Amino acid sequence: MTLGGIIRVAWCGFMVPGVAAQRPASPERGAEQSPRSSQVQPQLELKRFSLLSGTSIDLSPDWIEREQMPLPPSPRLARFAPQVTFLEFMALENPKMHSTLRIATTTNPFLGGDEVALDVQMHSAAGSGSGLADYLFYFFFSAPRDCLDGGSEAYRKAKNQAELPDHTAVSPDLSIRTDCQHPPTLAGFYSRQLSAGVLFQxxxxxxxxxxxxxxxxxxxxxxxxxxxxxxxxxEAQGRMRLDLATVDHFNLPDEMQGAQADFFWAVGAPSPFPFIRDPQRKNVPLIQVAYAGMGLGSDKHDIFMRLLRQVHSR
Known part of the structure; x- marks a missing residue:
């Protein structure tokens, strides 16, 4: 396989050859194209965002770093989330493209598995606790803190009440749903598009x-x-189209009405990927990249692939 090549892998883990070449490259949203094919586009100066470990990504000047965030997951979700430790975390946004990007380094929870097992896990049903939607929810686009606090407290009270001796008739099964009020920010928007709230049960x-x-x-x-x-x-492609109320609440342009959210998650490491313990490469941290964008029609696959190719590790 050549450097920079893409291999499409089927749901069952078998490789389907030739698909990568069928995806035409498309310009990033917001980039202007010259009306004259002979006119040379000027090189766009990129800005480098770096983690202390040496992992970095080169992006256009439209990207900005958000304020420092606590390492995920939220304490309210930690004991339910997949067992992985986040070492570094950076949140970036592109207001012009209405997109958000997270890049992190973590320990390796996939050691001892293989790419087929990883594929099966990430394609497991949402709500299983280990699928792609769950992974995005626990670590990258979680519910607002006040919503998690409120849901956790409501669950604690309901559970304590159900366990009282004079409530023996109450079923041991319990489910507390909390719908969140998401702030009118890009982070709030994608959190809402991923999940309406939090369920404790x-x-x-x-x-x-x-x-x-x-x-x-x-x-x-x-x-x-x-x-x-x-x-x-x-990739998780949203099927829900934005209505005018959502566009207005999150201060999005009116033309975004009817658009759909598109979520990506990539996990990587210096080649070869460390599924197997290697005495010469002990404790290799993983690089995790999550991206969310929206638009009408085609998904954001090409945009994310260009972003991913700008990730480097020294």
Whole structure:
């Protein structure tokens, strides 16, 4: 496989050859094209955003870094989330494109598995606790803090009441749904598009907390190799079109009415990807990149792939 090549991987983990070449490159949203094909476009100066570990990404000047955020997951969700430790985390936004990007380094929860197992896990049902939607909810586009606090407290009170001796007739199963009020920001918008709120529940003595998800279409996994890194890429295409009330609440342009959100998550490391413990490469941290964009018609696949190719690790 050549450097920078893309391999489309089927749901069951088998590779389907030739698909990568069928995706035509398209210009990034907001980029102007010259009416004259002979006119040379000037090179856009890129801005580098870096983590202390040396992982970096080169982006256009339209991207800005948000204020420092606590490492995910939220304490309200930590015991329910997949067991992975976030080492560094950076949140970026592009107001011009109405897009948001997160880049992080983490420990490796996929050690001992393989790409087929990773594919199966990420395509598991939303609400299973380990699928793509859950991963995005726990770590990248979580519910607002006050909503998580309120839902957790309501669940605690309901659980304590159900466990009182004089309430023995109450079923041990319990489900507390909390719908969130999302702030009118890009982060709030994508949090709302991923999940309407948070659900705390206990079933047959097993506790769980997760999102309240709309319908998503999960595309096949892709494998990308670029700049000495190997990434596995997953996409969740939103099926819910934006109505005018949503556009107005989140201060989006009127022309965004009817648009759909598109979520991406990529996990990577210096090649080869460390599924197997290597005595020569111990404790290799993973690079995780999450992106959310929206638009009418085609998805944001080409945009995310261009962003991913700008990720570097020293």
């Amino acid at each position: 206990v079933t047959n003595g097993v506790e769980f907390a997760g999102g309240i998800y709309p319908e998503f279409y999960l595309t096949p996994m892709e494998k990308v190799e670029a700049s000495g890194l190997t990434f596995y890429v997953f």
